[in-house]
Amino acid sequence: MKPFHQIPFLDLSLQFQSIQDELENAALRVLRSGQYIMGQEVNAFEKNFAAFVGSQYAVGVASGTDAIFLALKALGIGPGDDVLTVANVSAPTVCAILAAQARPVLIDIDPETFNMDPNCLSEYLKNSESRRTARAIIPIHLYGRAADMISIKSIAREYQLAILEDASQAHGATVNGIKVGTMGDIGCFSLYPTKNLGACGDAGVIVAENQLTVAKLKMLRNYGEKDRYDNYLVGVNSRLDEIQAALLNVKLKYLDHWTQRRREIASQYNQAFLNLGLNVPGESQENLEGHVYHLYVMNVENRNQFREDLLQLGIGTAIHYPKPIHHQDSFRNVCLQANELEATQWACRTILSLPLYPEMSESDVDSVCKSIDQLVRGRRWTLPNTA
Ligand SMILES: Cc1ncc(COP(=O)(O)O)c(C=O)c1O
Structure with missing residues (x-):
């Protein structure tokens, strides 16, 4: 058989070429500004992304893994807590759960959709021992397709579990017209270069409606500082930088x-x-x-x-x-x-x-x-x- 023509699995340079001038101008603007961390580009991106998904707030962070870790911390999930997610994925979601010192519980998937199977989830939670330590569910909207959020939300309500959506592969995906990331308590997105919305380096973003949660997330991403040199929480350094935010502001339009x-x-x-x-x-x-x-x-x-x-x-x-x-x-x-x-x-x-x-x-x-x-x-x- 003769090859038709070569098609790589993915070629990110093609996206760059398609909007090269805008990206270069955005990066140069930041370089010339002298403001490289937490400036107007990050503020603008947070506003733009929140508007895009239809959420009240967005918080830029350094990666998708950090987004999940910080979201778990902001929800108060930690040692002794179980977080229910799926296993047909790469490591980051589970790494973030373990970094928060919680235990990942792996739920089977629906083979038609490759997403969390709500029947398996509810079967697992019927057991009182399982329920005792379960605190949160992380549905992953794998491959760009929303998990069955209607069923998952109803199970979460029944057992009083938090929902943290891992929407890293599903920027803009919807269920009945509502964008993923806004259907649970917190939505986490990776902005890794290969994602549907990808930076030119590492980046991530969290969306939430609750003002207190957002205030915590903003502190947690910046050493736990409430104001400069005034620490209220024990946080980490997981800030989104200005150059990435400027590039993302360009890409979000497309x-x-x-x-x-x-x-x-x-x-x-x-x-x-x-x-x-x-x-x-x-x-x-x-x-x-x-x-x-x-x-x-x-x-x-x-x-x-x-x-x-x-x-x-x-x-x-x-x-x-x-x-x-x-x-x-x-x-x-x-x-x-x-x-x-x-x-x-x-x-x-x-x-x-x-x-x-x-x-x-x-x-x-x-x-x-x-x-x-x-x-x-x-x-x-x-x-x-x-x-
Ligand atoms: C489903 C899912 N969750 C989390 C992540 C982690 O994102 P990051 O690589 O930005 O830390 C990814 C990206 O690889 C992902 O696909």
């Missing part, structure tokens, strides 16, 4: 447009792959209109060979994520599993991410579709089994 393009590409993939009988992202499910397609994933058995064959056709892919949290050496003994996490294990074994970024051309998208068509019609691949 986010809706980029999301629109992500949706168009996803819809082209869906159409092409449905005809092949492939398992496309929850096509049969409701609530897809709010998906922002941070990643476009499919499931395939014999994944390594499939990837290798796609690479031969010039198509880069990635795996999000190959090893669940409870199989990682560092977390095995410090997390509690709600059950066998069968769906999580199936997802980690078969998941594959295809290229999807707003700068992909029509012919890029077409090449991906044709390559997959070739491979699948060649009948060398076991079609996915979502059971």
